[in-house]
Amino acid sequence: MTGGPAFREKSVLHIVPDIDTGEALTERQKAVLDAALRLLVEEGDQLTMTAVARRASCSKETLYKWFGDRDGLLTATVQWQASKVRVAPVDGKGLDLASLTASLERFASDWLKVISSDTSIALNRVAIGHAGPIRRKxxxxxxxxxxxxxxRFALAKRLKPVLEAGRQNGLLDFADAETAFRTFFGLVARDVQIRLLLGDRLELTEAAIGGDAARATQQFLALHGAKTGPQGPRAG
Amino acid sequence: MTGGPAFREKSVLHIVPDIDTGEALTERQKAVLDAALRLLVEEGDQLTMTAVARRASCSKETLYKWFGDRDGLLTATVQWQASKVRVAPVDGKGLDLASLTASLERFASDWLKVISSDTSIALNRVAIGHAGPIRRKxxxxxxxxxxxxxxRFALAKRLKPVLEAGRQNGLLDFADAETAFRTFFGLVARDVQIRLLLGDRLELTEAAIGGDAARATQQFLALHGAKTGPQGPRAG
DNA sequence: GCCGAACCGTAACGTACGGTACGGCAAGCC
DNA sequence: GGCTTGCCGTACCGTACGTTACGGTTCGGC
Structure with a gap:
């Protein structure tokens, strides 16, 4: 590229073609993104291109060639992490109250673990910092x-079929799956995420998460469990 | 937990004595902080000292003299806004189910209005951005x-007396006021705050807020309303 | 061996911004 | 009047960081 603004359009190959997040990346690129991710967790939003290059043992020129600019790198990093988190959907076949309860508790527990993880907190922080008003054109x-x-939306997408299967089987009673999901979400997350994001110490032990998951599940069943079946509250 | 504002003497160094109520501020200083607040809402975290000075029609030198440094200005701005938001506590006397319900709905509605306001979103964004890992010495x-x-903690402090009055009067049934509060918090806020912070459009009309407040209140009463009227067998 | 592509390492550039210094001006006080 | 105080406006400095440029090295193909 001696002289001419040959590829000034700075977003030809960087964009990461929307769907296959993480698919079109070479191993080396994934390693670089992992380094960026680690740095993001350690240093927060003020990670620098130089720091990423040094940590990943690559040159800044390569970073710019691959990801376009700093925002591109950040976006690719977030998508890369997202592509790693994909969880297997739960099959809502032969559902009885026990298995429904177990599924809900599992979702609640997994979600609490996710939102209280360092990685999630760091990612949410940087994303929130970038969501300012009228940022960019x-x-x-x-x-x-x-x-x-x-x-949040991936969780809803995975949980709603379970809820609807529960309704189908007469275990749950609700009018709108979206509303029911949001109730469950609120009962599970409560103030945890905002407190962690704001820097509140709040160590969530494995046991505490399990207890919260059970409590949230029981509360949800108390609100939306079908009245026809047994639904005794249990110690939690 | 988190008893009072744990001030490091770092920020006391420069003006802003540890009155977090914004009492010791001159009118001029309040005007400057209002300008900073407006700018914070409009521009997010990347507001500059120069921009604040220009907007407030004051010199940068004055900003530094009054607030020490950029962080001091930010802190003073946040505290200034906080001092304006103080809400009158609700008196939980002669509580019956109707007035309890009304109080809860009021709390829920107020809280939803707060967390969906531009000011709150901007403030939470900048605070979250500043809560990175091991930032500063x-x-x-x-x-x-x-x-x-x-x-969140001010809300708890105001709401808990109401909850406990409700329990006293046999209208509510819960073991731990903190846990009960967090349940109510979750039922009210659900995913609203995180979605707004992450930039999700999510217009909350007055009507929607009212509906959500009523729904959350009914759900909370379903979970914690005393089942047997004002003579429950439980003694503590 | 030669060539080109990809990449590393690092120096260099441009700029934005936090922080400081200085001149000017108005008000109060002697 | 002259001195002091407090503030505005602005020019200035230092630095951090995004971005670019360039020389050097490795590697695959012929």
Missing amino acids: EGKDNLGAVVLENG | EGKDNLGAVVLENG
Whole structure:
């Protein structure tokens, strides 16, 4: 590229073609993104291109060639992490109250573990920092959308079939799956995420998470469990 | 936990004595902080000292003299806003189910209005951005603590007496006021705050807020309303 | 061996911004 | 008047960091 603004359009190959997140990456690129991710967790949003290059043992020129600019690197990093978190959907076949309860507790427990993890906190922090008002001309505030899409909305997408299977089998009673999901979400997460994001110490032990998951599940069943079956509250 | 605003003497160095109520501020200083607040809402965290000075029609030198440094200005701004938000506590006397329900709905509605306001979102964004890992040598992460103290914890402090009055009068049944509060918090806020912080459009109309407040209140009463009227067998 | 592509390491550039210094001006006080 | 105080406006400095440029090295293909 001696002289001419040959590829000034700075987003040809960097963009990471929307769907196959993580698919079109070479091993080396994944390693670089892992380094960036680690740095993001350690240093927060003020990680520098130089630091990423040094940590990943690659040159800044390579970073810019692969990811376009700092935002591109950040976006790719967030998407890369998101692509690693994909969880297997739960099959809602032959559902009885016990297995439904177990599924809900599992979802609650997994979700609490996710939102209290260092990685999630760091990612949410950077995404929130980038979601300022009218930032950039057009799209580019992808970070918040990506995090949301792979966090809260992915959870809803996986949980709703379970809820609807429960309704189908007469175990649950609700009018709108979306509303029911949000109730469950609120009962599980409560104030945990905002407190952690704001820097509140709040160590969630394995035991505490298990207890909270059971409590949230029982509360949800108390609200939306079908009245026809047994639903005794149990110690939690 | 988090008893009072744990001030490091770092920020006391420069003006802003540890009155977090914004009492010791001159009118001019309040005007400057209002300008900073407006700018914070408009521009997010990347507001500059120069921009604040220009907006407030004051010199940068004055900003530094009054607030020490950028963080001091940010902290003072957050505290200034917090001091304006103080809400009158609800008196929980002669409580019957109707007035309890009304109180809870009021709390829920107020809280939803707060967390969906531009100001709250901007403040939480900047506080979260400042709550990174091991930022600075000492204290300095005050922002998150301040926001938490004047948001979620202030809400708890005002709501708990109402809950306990409800229990006293046999209207509510719960073991731990803190846990009960967190349940109510979760039922009210659900995913609203995190979605807004991450940039999700999510217009909350007055009507929607009212509906959500009523729903959350009914759900809370379903979970913690006394089943047998004002003569429950439980003694503590 | 030669060539080109990809990449590393690092120096260099440009700029934005936090922080400081200085001149000017108005008000109060002697 | 002259001195002091407090503030505005602005020029200035230092640095951090995003971004670019360039020389050097490795590696695959012929």
